[in-house]
Amino acid sequence: MPLSSLLRSLRLMTGLVLLVFVAMHLANLALGLRSIEAMEETRRIMMAPWRSLAGTVVLASSSVLHGALGLYAIASRRSLAMSRTDWVQMLLGLVTTPLLLNHIVLVEIFKLLDAQFTPYYGLLLCIFWKFVPANALLQVLAIVCVWVHASIGLYSWLVLKPIWRRIGPLLVPLLFAVPILALLGFVQGGKEAMSRLEQDAVWQAQITANFAPIMEAKQQMETIRDEIFLVYLALAVIALAIFLYRALRIRSQQVAVAYDGGLIGQGRRGLSILEVSRLNNIPHAHVCSGRGRCGTCVIQVSGDEAALTPIGEEERHTLRRIHASEGQRLACQARLRGGPQAIPLAVVRLMPAYADASASRHPEEWANAPAVSLQVSP
Secondary structure (H helix, E strand, O other): OOHHHHHHHHHHHHHHHHHHHHHHHHHHHHHHHOOHHHHHHHHHHHOHHHHOHHHHHHHHHHHHHHHHHHHHHHHOOOOOOOOHHHHHHHHHHHHHHHHHHHHHHHHHHHHHHOOOOOOOHHHHHHHHHHHOOHHHHHHHHHHHHHHHHHHHHHHHHHOOOOOHHHHHHHHHHHHHHHHHHHHHHHHHHHHHHHHHHHHOHHHHHHHHHHHHHHHHOHHHHHHHHHHHHHHHHHHHHHHHHHHHHHHHHOOOOEEEEEEHHHOEEEEEOOOEHHHHHHHOOOOOOOOOOOOOOOOOOEEEEEOOHHHEOOOOHHHHHHHHHOOOOOOEEEOOOOEEOOOOOOOOEEEEEOOOOOOOOHHHHOHHHHOOOOOHHHOOOO
């Protein structure tokens, strides 16, 4: 398996692990609509797999690997020609770690500083809504960012599969319902915690006693949080610097691409045909956003085939699946090699720009689709 495919699969698998963990956590949080006791009783069951040694290792390694692979994806980009969905997912992925840092330090790292500390919903809700209310806002933002980021990734993966027609109508409403119910449970649980603090002296004494060690270690926890943030920021800056270096290094190596309809696109060595299309505002189908999975960006290439990188295993698999003919390539995988160019490389887009996920699942149904949207709008 090529390295790029291996890394993509690893990123998908680690993302699925994190999605399952977050979904279980949010489902638990939604029980705040019933009571804090219901949240706590369910927590012991739903979080038990993740508190085992194996679960902790899997969750921690998935978190680190998924974040590292996200930064690697940024560093390995050749341009910023991305769909709006990809922009949203990338930016949400970047801000997730800073938003979750306070929560991670409190719930996970403080347990290493104080072996007697056990985080429970009553205490956490009081911290968020009474003692450190700013963290409540961060928690809400974190929930939204994490869930939207994960939902985009899950949708992008599943929508291309035949099973989507059966599970899509059930999954999409669920993706909206889970965070909404979790936020409602978070609010209702906070109201209950505040009410108990005012009316129940025993509850207040218990919360105060459990919160005291946290305040004593506040400075140490903030130092740890800041150090983690600086490491993450440094890695993000390095990833961005590598991207900029790669982009600037090939900036002067211009290559022209001639499209059907008399359109000409200017690109650079190393860019894919799809990236050239995006940079020149030339409509081009790309349901999977250039990951080589959907086949909707398929093109017919004429001219010097050596002007493009050879077909890789992942592209070959997708081309076979969509029954591509000789001379056809995936625009997202075929990258410009550059070099002397007497005439522009000529390509013909074979799918209309409005092609959707069904064109990936059943390409034969789109064989004779009208191509009016292939042209640039006036």
